[in-house]
Amino acid sequence: MKSKDKKIAVLMILPAIIMLILFFAYPLIKLLYDSFFSIDLFDPLSGSFVGLENYLSLIQSERFLNVILNTFKFVFIAVGLEFILGFIMALLFNRKFKTHQFWRTLLLSPLMLAPVVSSLIWKFMLSNDFGLINWVFYSLGLIQNPNSIAWLSNPRLALLSCAIAEIWLSTPFMALMLLAGLQGIPKSLYESAKVDGANSLKRFVFITLPVIKPVAVTAILIKTIDVARSFDIIWNLTQGGPHFSSEVLSTYVYKMLMRYGDIGNSSAISVIFTILLFLISSIFIFKIWNRNEN
Amino acid sequence: MFRIKNKDLFIDNIIAVITIIITLLFLAPYLYLFFSSIKPPQSVFSSPPSFFPNEFSLMNYINAIGTDSIVKFFTNSIIIAVLSTMISVLIGALAAYSISRFKLKILNIFLVCALITRMIPLTSIAVPIYRIVSNLGMRDSRLALGAVYISINLPLIIWMMVSFFESIPRELDEAALIDGCNRLEAFFKIILPLTLPGLATTSIFSFMLSWNDFLFALLLTSNNAKTVPVALSDFLSVYNLQLGTMAAVAILFSLPVMIFTFLVQKHIVAGLTLGSVKG
Structure with a gap:
């Protein structure tokens, strides 16, 4: 490459590198650095080196382990149900009917909806004073009293309720990905299986599932990362409460910083959080890598 | 043969009906928000709740638009989103072009870094x-917030733009260079217009x-x-009685997005699947 070209190449990429160093690389290094200190947000002069103390106290803290467990629970429930619902929708929409295009577009229109709006909607749907969900359950005779399920203030239900808002928001994405996968299956595969006498269940198990597997794995990984990172929905619905019952890593980091002003601790949680997520997403990167090699 | 066709048609119809019911049920929560926003303010959320409005009113919208602070929040949202998008797309396109055309090793490393940053929990770097931002004394400024958005958006933009540039034959650049354009001119006049979609x-996305x-x-x-x-979150956390105004603000904020997604879905879907399905 000519040296003049090199100069231009560097010049063109420089703004992007500067921005990423300023708001990605530098913060990450600072995050790691701060996690070895004890710093009070509300006292700018504070800050003493404490080594691994922040980490050690976290590992011994039952609350922190519980927060990690909650994060896993939240991801498992939300992504699991998103996948099942998304798959059902994709299968339904894979069969074409007259106005099929219109309904599919309609179903996918919340694709870009803000999480804040989803939490707002579900705050009212799940309210035990005037919520629609309790009222529907009551009208169906499932519950005795329209106020009897406290979706957001019962510690045993709070995390599930947050998951509902997340599932509602993200299922269209899951359906979209899986539908794209289903439509990539050549029709001839099904036809030749039909000729060979395979019934529809067999065709589903031996053709649909194996062919859609790579797309499904990708979709699940993307959603796992997204849901593990998500903050908006839980923060707006329960703020992690009641009694930390719906506390996940992202809300806990925020609380540690803004409520308790504990920069060292919140940085240490963030570092652990980043490493955990990184391990999960490295599976994803590895997968892309493999596919590019082939 | 005729019988089988009839049976198929029957199944198709049942599936069509199920699909439509599921779609409507799925959209019902959003419709509930919308219907609530066009109820008279005092009966927005009542017990027992009603899904459809008994009485139509635009009062909630008039209240929302009449509140100065709400207008300001919308102005902020628009200015920050538009400007940060324009700047980040420009910076990202330049970087992506550089990555795709001058195959320097260091640039590839940079692309991997960009991908990795997509996977960092945002709460952590927050x-x-x-x-x-606090130390710079830039809290509560649109500039700082916009700059953060530019950085967060860059990795995805670069990731997507590289594949757009890869689809444009290199010969075009070379032809432009031979015709006397310099690199930047070739980029802005020849290549960039081709990647408009x-x-x-x-x-x-950004x-x-x-x-x-x-x-x-x-x-x-x-x-x-x-x-x-x-602002919407403030409505939620501070228990106030302006539920109707809140519903109206939420609709004003999100309905354009829904309609837009409905209208240009083909492009959005192409973008989503480009970044993910293809890997």
Whole structure:
């Protein structure tokens, strides 16, 4: 490459590198650095080196382990149900009917909806004073009293309720990905299986599932990362409460910083959080890598 | 033969009906928000709740638009999202072009870094970013919030733009260079216009990230630079009786997005699957 070209190449990429160093690389290094200190947000002069103390106290803290467990629970429930619902929708929409295009577009229109709006909607749907969900359950005779399920203030239900808002928001994405996968299956595969006498269940198990597997794995990984990172929905619905019952890593980091002003601790949680997520997403990167090699 | 066809048609019809019912049920929560926003303010949320409005009223919208602070939050949202999108797409396109055309090893490393940053929990970097912005004395400024959005958007933009540039034959650049253009001219006059569909898709995604973001806006703003998502959240956390106004603000904020997604879905879907299905 000519040296003049090199100069231009560097010049063109420089703004992007500067921005990423300023708001990605530098913060990450600072995050790691701060996690070895004890710093009070509300006292700018504070800050003493404490080594691994922040980490050690976290590992011994039952609350922190519980927060990690909650994060896993939240991801498992939300992504699991998103996948099942998304798959059902994709299968339904894979069969074409007259106005099929219109309904599919309609179903996918919340694709870009803000999480804040989803939490707002579900705050009212799940309210035990005037919520629609309790009222529907009551009208169906499932519950005795329209106020009897406290979706957001019962510690045993709070995390599930947050998951509902997340599932509602993200299922269209899951359906979209899986539908794209289903439509990539050549029709001839099904036809030749039909000729060979395979019934529809067999065709589903031996053709649909194996062919859609790579797309499904990708979709699940993307959603796992997204849901593990998500903050908006839980923060707006329960703020992690009641009694930390719906506390996940992202809300806990925020609380540690803004409520308790504990920069060292919140940085240490963030570092652990980043490493955990990184391990999960490295599976994803590895997968892309493999596919590019082939 | 005829019988089988009839049976198939029957199954198709049943599936069509199920599909439509599921779609409507799925959209019902959003419709509930919409119907609530066009109820008279005092009966927005009642016990027992009613799904459809008994009485039509635009009072909630009039209240929302008549509140100065709400107008300000919308202005902030629009200015920050539009400007940060334009700047990040420009910076990202330059970087992506450089990556795709001058195959320097270091640039590939940079692309991998960009991918990795996509997977970092945003809450984590929010902690140091909060401190950096505070130390610079730039809290509650639209500039700081916009700069953060530009950086967060860059990795995805670069990731998408590289594949758009890869699809344009290199010979075009070379022809432009031979005709006496320099690199930058070739980029802006010849190559960039060809990637307009790609630019549109990336702009949509980057705009939506800024428009919908809640976390950074919550951390970095307090009043002056506050955006609509944070304002909506304020409505939720401070128990107040303006539920109708809140519903109206939520609809004003999200309905354009829904309609837009409905209208240009083909491009959005292309963008989503480009970044993910193809890997």
